[in-house]
Amino acid sequence: MDPEPKKPEDSPSNSANSHTPVQPPSPFPDEVLEKVLSFIDSHKDRSSVSLVRKDWYNAERWTRSKLFIGNCYSVSPEIVARRFPRIKSITLKGKPRFSDFNMLPRDWGANVHSWLVMFAKVYPFLEELRLKRMTVTDESLELLAKSFSGFKSLSLSSCDGFTDIGLKAIASHCRNLTELDIQDSVTEDVGGGWLSCFPENFASLEVLNFASLNSEVSFDDLERLVSRCKSLRVLKVNESITLDQLQRLLVHAPQLLELGTGSFLQELTPRQYEDIESAFSNCKNLQILSGLWEANSLYLPVLYGACAGLTFLNLSDAPLQSGEFAKLLAHCPNLRRLWVVDTVEDKGLEAVGSSCPLLEELRVFPADPYDRHHRDGVTELGFLAVSRGCRNLHYVLYFCRRMTNAAVVTIVQNCPDFTHFRLCIMTPGQPDYLTNDPMDEAFAAVVKTCTKLKRLSVSGLLTDLTFEFIGKYAKNLETLSVAFAGNSDWGMQCVLEGCPKLRKLEIRDSPFGNAALLSGLKKYEMMRSLWMSDCNVTMKGCRLLAREMPRLNVEVIMDEESDESQADKVYVYRSVAGPRRDAPPFVLTL
Amino acid sequence: MDLNLKATELRLGLPGSDEPAEQLQSSSSHVKNNKRSCSEIDGSCQKQESGAPAQKAQVVGWPPVRSYRKNVMEQQKKPESDGSGFVKVSMDGAPYLRKIDLKLYKNYFDLLKALENLFKCTIGVYSEREGYNGSEYAPTYEDKDGDWMLVGDVPWDMFITSCKRLRIMKGSEAKGLGCL
Numbered sequence: 001m002d003p004e005p006k007k008p009e010d011s012p013s014n015s016a017n018s019h020t021p022v023q024p025p026s027p028f029p030d031e032v033l034e035k036v037l038s039f040i041d042s043h044k045d046r047s048s049v050s051l052v053r054k055d056w057y058n059a060e061r062w063t064r065s066k067l068f069i070g071n072c073y074s075v076s077p078e079i080v081a082r083r084f085p086r087i088k089s090i091t092l093k094g095k096p097r098f099s100d101f102n103m104l105p106r107d108w109g110a111n112v113h114s115w116l117v118m119f120a121k122v123y124p125f126l127e128e129l130r131l132k133r134m135t136v137t138d139e140s141l142e143l144l145a146k147s148f149s150g151f152k153s154l155s156l157s158s159c160d161g162f163t164d165i166g167l168k169a170i171a172s173h174c175r176n177l178t179e180l181d182i183q184d185s186v187t188e189d190v191g192g193g194w195l196s197c198f199p200e201n202f203a204s205l206e207v208l209n210f211a212s213l214n215s216e217v218s219f220d221d222l223e224r225l226v227s228r229c230k231s232l233r234v235l236k237v238n239e240s241i242t243l244d245q246l247q248r249l250l251v252h253a254p255q256l257l258e259l260g261t262g263s264f265l266q267e268l269t270p271r272q273y274e275d276i277e278s279a280f281s282n283c284k285n286l287q288i289l290s291g292l293w294e295a296n297s298l299y300l301p302v303l304y305g306a307c308a309g310l311t312f313l314n315l316s317d318a319p320l321q322s323g324e325f326a327k328l329l330a331h332c333p334n335l336r337r338l339w340v341v342d343t344v345e346d347k348g349l350e351a352v353g354s355s356c357p358l359l360e361e362l363r364v365f366p367a368d369p370y371d372r373h374h375r376d377g378v379t380e381l382g383f384l385a386v387s388r389g390c391r392n393l394h395y396v397l398y399f400c401r402r403m404t405n406a407a408v409v410t411i412v413q414n415c416p417d418f419t420h421f422r423l424c425i426m427t428p429g430q431p432d433y434l435t436n437d438p439m440d441e442a443f444a445a446v447v448k449t450c451t452k453l454k455r456l457s458v459s460g461l462l463t464d465l466t467f468e469f470i471g472k473y474a475k476n477l478e479t480l481s482v483a484f485a486g487n488s489d490w491g492m493q494c495v496l497e498g499c500p501k502l503r504k505l506e507i508r509d510s511p512f513g514n515a516a517l518l519s520g521l522k523k524y525e526m527m528r529s530l531w532m533s534d535c536n537v538t539m540k541g542c543r544l545l546a547r548e549m550p551r552l553n554v555e556v557i558m559d560e561e562s563d564e565s566q567a568d569k570v571y572v573y574r575s576v577a578g579p580r581r582d583a584p585p586f587v588l589t590l
Numbered sequence: 591m592d593l594n595l596k597a598t599e600l601r602l603g604l605p606g607s608d609e610p611a612e613q614l615q616s617s618s619s620h621v622k623n624n625k626r627s628c629s630e631i632d633g634s635c636q637k638q639e640s641g642a643p644a645q646k647a648q649v650v651g652w653p654p655v656r657s658y659r660k661n662v663m664e665q666q667k668k669p670e671s672d673g674s675g676f677v678k679v680s681m682d683g684a685p686y687l688r689k690i691d692l693k694l695y696k697n698y699f700d701l702l703k704a705l706e707n708l709f710k711c712t713i714g715v716y717s718e719r720e721g722y723n724g725s726e727y728a729p730t731y732e733d734k735d736g737d738w739m740l741v742g743d744v745p746w747d748m749f750i751t752s753c754k755r756l757r758i759m760k761g762s763e764a765k766g767l768g769c770l
Contacts, residue, residue: 101654103650366655369653372736428649481654483652
């Protein structure tokens, strides 16, 4: 497929350049420039390239085949279609992250349909679509299935709005599908009939992930599908698949790189136990393992034979006790990434410290987030133990009920290379549990010691001091999440005036008001977005911001019972597309 | 017109006392009390007897865990039920627990007779209105959601799939459950 030979010079930046001097002719013919640029993949690099000069801008837009849109409302389908004529792969992200925690009303937006309508017109050769936090209806999936004959790869992460009807359309019509990856979807019951809609001769699947869909699929159809897809490298089934069914799947696909098991709880005969143990042992290429619902000490050992090469073990659906967890870890010396539930407790984390020297990422999720059962979970001691044994640690997400400043100071001394430090002390505003001091010292140590820090989530009792330190030291920080913290506007101002690379700022339940909001006037245009909920911002402050910064969308989400002058939920983001045209009645664009 | 909004304000603590509201303020500074959704006040008797605070307001979206993941966590009481129907049974005052296999029983009558045998006690007869009033002991169980329920309220089949463990309570404490 070739573009028209004459390239239209009507790109948006041309009008902006109309008063710059005429640029000297390029030393390279367009074809050479385009050939060179076709090797550049990163969208950040391509952005930089497009700003060099007009012919580079044009060469770049003609050679870009992968589109990344971090906020679907920052640009419109029409603008995208005008600028980029040859797109094969699109990544589109929608709702702000706090929607994961039910902080956004239903029907807020981020519906992909209008995008798909445009894609169908302008990019008939689209091959890949990766959506995150978007609403995707069955109608949209049907349109997708019928509009792109060469479509290969669909990834839906944290999306909602579809049922098995839409998935049936995908399975039936996408003859060249290599990837169907559905993660963390928040759907009502999606029936399982879609899996049976893949045609009998369809064999191109390389990635199949339906772990988060809750309905039973036809095992026979699944088994046949897996056995004929010889290139299958990722298979993540849902909880309805039993252990002995899994064994049959593994026999057909020992080449798997990534496996998500189904339920790991079943009464097995000794013969079945042996069979599944040997099936796992035959999976010599396994790098990533997840699922393991209801796994317990009885059946975990069947896994051991497949663990030698494991680099990522995701036990976030398998709350294990420390003993069985430690035994499993002993077989996984090559782990780089580990996700666990806090039922493993500090003792389990000590085993992590001693068994996983190569560990780079640790996520500990709470089994009992609402503290109904008063379980201990993990404490500062577990985190310390990991930091002592895993010096390569650079990504942590840690939910706990108690923490101390001293522990965090030591942890970052042991592991100064943190790029992502997300600490969630689960009781809002909780101080250092030994000294009763605010946790300011902890986060000061994090930002001072971890110079590569890109993402930070703070928690516990925090004063403005924490934010002073963040503003002063966190020079590489891109994402900051704040909850129940700070004393006054000054805190937020420090962050806005400090962190030069800040892109995403999300704040809830903190005493930052209009002065803080307005201190970031110039900054917000350089950021992707700002979220503030249940702070002290008023409608007056938001209106002022909107008036001063016309290239920002300032949106207020109204609660039914709220005071008309308070701005309960504020979402501010830069956009070249102007105010949303699809905003529901409870979203006010100022 | 004085609407006296303070009187209608949702807060923890006895009416007329200002202190609890301030406590909430100091521990999580600047939380707006009148908007906190105290949607799940966990006031079950179980909490009180374990010495923990009786009531805890739940804040929307906090802690920041995804809703689907939250549901998975609720099922983590699995260690007690390993697929074979065995559940732990404790009795107030007894030094150690026992384990029984619920699958061995066909109905409540058989189960209660077995419990009476196991612990050498009398549980008496269940009635919908009175529970086990009149007997020295009342059988209770923890269900999938972590709540403590009176044995006998739901159909047997529903009971055996949702029962995670049993506790035979002394009659005086069980009165609270029986007269709900």
